[in-house]
Amino acid sequence: MATSPLDPRLVRYASAARVFLVVGAFLALAQTATTLLFAWGVANAVGLAVAGAPFAEVLHYVVMVAAAVLARSAVLWLNDVVAARGAASVKSQLRLKLMQALSKLGPSWLSTRNTVHLTTVVGRGLEALDKYFANYVPQLILTAIATPIIVVILFTQDLFTGFVVLITLPLIPLFMALIGRATKAVQAQQWRQLTKLSSGFLDVVEGLSTLTIFGRARRQEQRIASLTNEYRLRTMKVLRMSFLSGFVLELVASLSVALVAVSIGVRLVDGTLTLAIGLFVLLLTPEAYLPLRNVGTQFHAAAEGVAAAEDVFEVLDAASGMSSGRSRKQGALDSSMTDSLGVRRDDQEASANGREFMVTLSGMAPATLMTDIPAFTVRGLTVAHGDIVVLDRLTTSFPAGSLTVITGPSGVGKTTLFSALLGFVKYTGDIGWGDTFFTGAAAARADISWASQKPSLVAGTIAANVSLGQPEVDPAVLAQSLTLAAAESLDPELLLGVGGSGLSGGQAQRVAIARAYYRAIVCKTPVIILDEPTSALDAVTEDLVISGARHFVDEGRTVIIVSHRRSVIAAADVILDLTPPVASSLLATDARAAQIHEAEVSA
């Protein structure tokens, strides 16, 4: 909330916020009316009584006060209900929009962001908007509506009080801004140290087993005490500044009341004012400051919700920017060069080979996928993260009915190649079948079943995980997939927790492989890619997984595995070694052809 007290994007992105603001304005008007009625009734009742009027004459003012009290409670209750409804609707709207935006932005965008942070924002972060709507915004509305009305009424009743309030009111935001700036400077100086000190205790506790191993655990008591003490001293330094704003709020409000009270008293002695007016003004003066004071005190509670909302807006802005800024949508087809099957003819290659187009293979039965069909091919594939070129003009093909193992040191772009094939990263170059290439970033995805390096399982049964993305579970295919992934010992009905908790690393890895196999069988994808599928497996299980992959190769599919494991490499039909050649820089002008080694098929 750096610049404006109410972020206009909130209203723009969450239509529920608009309703809330309108209803809130009406409630603020009602609340102001009850405040005025209450003060008017009390002042006149006391005024009349002191002037010697009998109770019967005073009674209708007492009734007026009682009515004001009842109405005020009702308005307060409505205010809370409306705030809660507003917050709930806005949260839901933002959440849905955010998820839609993230789906649209996709993994490539998300990979550049802190997922953990975003998760917190979508979940708990947005919940902080409750406080924002219940405490902050109503006070903001009240400041905008009640304060001017009260000031005008004070002017009509007593000119002096009107001036006092009008002059002192702006002092509050002014001083708060000044103190806020000073505090910010202090905090900026202290921030790093404060964060470190506040997390210091956690650091020691988390490192407790390490400290115990080295016999240093008991010595940390002193460190914790001094760390916390240091934290106290530094925080107090900041607090001395930041509490000043509260001090100014209180001081301005209560000194103005004192000023008004004394001045009224003096003028009553002079006889230039009546008691009823004097009391009315006295009761009303603090009400002029109250909403602004509340805005000040709720500022920090609300800031958390606003911070979360701002994170959401950033994503929404990015998504709306993407749809307008991009000429070609994901997966869209370049119509001028595309045939009805969604495969683009490649001009040069087409003329050279005389092939008109090729058939999409995803609709065909596995039996027909044999070696006479074209190989899964990448041409000039280049991926860059910022300035760093991770994959440089890779051209290679993966023959159908063969097992290709990709090797090479870490960071050479093996996983990046998979991300490009799946359309998760921006790339240049082409992906396709034989010499016919897809258009659109993620078009190849439909032909691929993939097991990622991290199992990435979700909460639910193993069956639900394996059949991810399919509306129904086919028990036969499920059993077959689990068996081929060497996971037949796992109970398909076993319920996993969040993030697939409840399985060991090796078990989760095999479920992830089974998930890829399930999709391969049901969706008849011609390509299966497995990223480090056996890194957490022992040698026996590893052999079972390899023979499972071999089953799909024998069906005529293209199986591509990234692995460092010897037995996996030994099982390869083709090895694609992505190790950069020593003199790669000399070859930089030429598209680098990957070195493909035909390996002997190990029986």
Added chain:
Amino acid sequence: MRGVSAETREVLRLAQPSPRQFAPGLIMAVVTGLAAVGLLATAAWLITRASDMPPIMYLNVAIVGVRFFALSRAGFRYGERLASHDAAFRSLARLRVAIYRRLVPLAPDGLAGTRRGDLLSRLVSDVDQLQDLPLRVVSPALTAVIVAALSVTTVWIILPLAGVTLLISLILAAVVGSLVQSRISSAVDEEIAPRRAALDDAVMDTLGRIDVLTAFSALDSRVATIQAADASLRTAQLRRALGSGVVAALVSLLAGLATVAALYYGVPALVFVANSNEIPGLGWGVFTGPYLAMVVLIPIAVFEVFQSLPQALSAWRVVRTSAERVASVAPTTVPPEIPGFVTVDVAGSAGTRRDSTRSHLSVFTGLTLDNAGASWPGATSPALNGFSLTLNPGDRLLLEGTSGSGKTTLAHLLVRFLEFTGTYRINNVDVHSLDADDVRSVVGLVEQSPHLFDDSIRQNLVFALPDATDAQLHSVLVRVGLDAWVAERGGLDSPVGERGTLVSGGQAQRLGLARALLHNFPVLILDEPTANVDPGFADELVRDILTAASDTNRAIILISHVPVDPALVTVRMSLSSVDSASVSRTTVG
């Protein structure tokens, strides 16, 4: 305090500052509250009195009073906030040390249910949450009660009937308010919290694996799941909203009714004094106009102070829950699966005994396990059973086995994180006769993910050997193959980042090994060093680690479930999850 267990009370007691530290803040808070009431009451008196047009000198006291209350309200509030925060921080320091003392004998395996990392941070934030006990529970509640009591007394002296109605409305506000509040809060606990957690889980499962969900075209259905979780949360929250506003409305209603009652009783009670000019400023016993204004306006100010009571009550719920969690995670008793400490006095006879055992252990001659087993706290069956092992200086033992076969259990048994059954001897001395710290001076462990403290590389090394010279540090870094990396990072004083975020898994392993080498453990256990390492680096890391740690006087146990080059080890053992007794031992080479 209903339903608060003794352990929780003990934790709460630790969080509350001593009366001496707490008193200044509380006194200033009460003065602040009284000043707020006093300001309105004096102002009301002043104005009403002035309407009788007395000589201005009769008003001087009230004028000074109004100004004094106005100033002191702001001033004491500022002082109160500083004093109470300072006291809360001071007791936080005490509390943290006390909780840490409880954690030390429990760590790491006795921390009930804290094997997931986030629960430890939960514990720490719970401990920090307890700061709110003095700040937001005790001080505001006491202040509200004291200010209310004094105000009621004042009103009662002026007009007893008005005092009684004010008292009744305050009590009603407190009782009904807290009842409604607790009903709402338990609805939140029972209904809203699980739905919120379900939503969090759905979001986490989706955002964390958006690549997989996209690749399997499952994203839309996941978004629908989130929407459903969100809708269910919203329904519960809206239902609660109908009730949640009731407390504020009720307090406001009762405050207003107290004013109405004061008018109702006060106006007929008003005594008209014919010649008011002769009545001095304070006329107890004579209920005149100025006192009517006071009894009518005081309730307005009292209820403003009193509003902090419902807030204190809801803060109390949060604090109590935190205290309960702290008490359960960090109990005062150590479970039987965790070795109790052999209490050793620094001075005295036990110290001598310790010195003598220390000298027994100064040269490592061998380690044996016979028919050993161990269990994790709360587990129904032992995780390791009937395991035997002989380890001599210079041995390099590879311990293989599938996950869940008890490899880590064995490591924790050996470093005395877990209590054992059977026999465990070091240098032919029964380990039960040794202090756990002494065992750990012989047997060291490099954990799967070694903890790196948010400090410099140097600090992450020297705690293993406090008087290490830079030359020693550099030579150990060379041995673990990190010298170039450290130089690239800017030397020994460059930071590793919070939880080692600036360091990769392999580098963390190497740093962990470096400090273990500095400490010069005669027996070194390496627990799955490649678990958090990119598969492409795994082989190289294992080779480097074993080469660096090898020493004719040192025994090494390498735990791994992935294949390791047989040439690197001298002995291989394999644990099977079915029955650890069927250990196979193969001597290599």
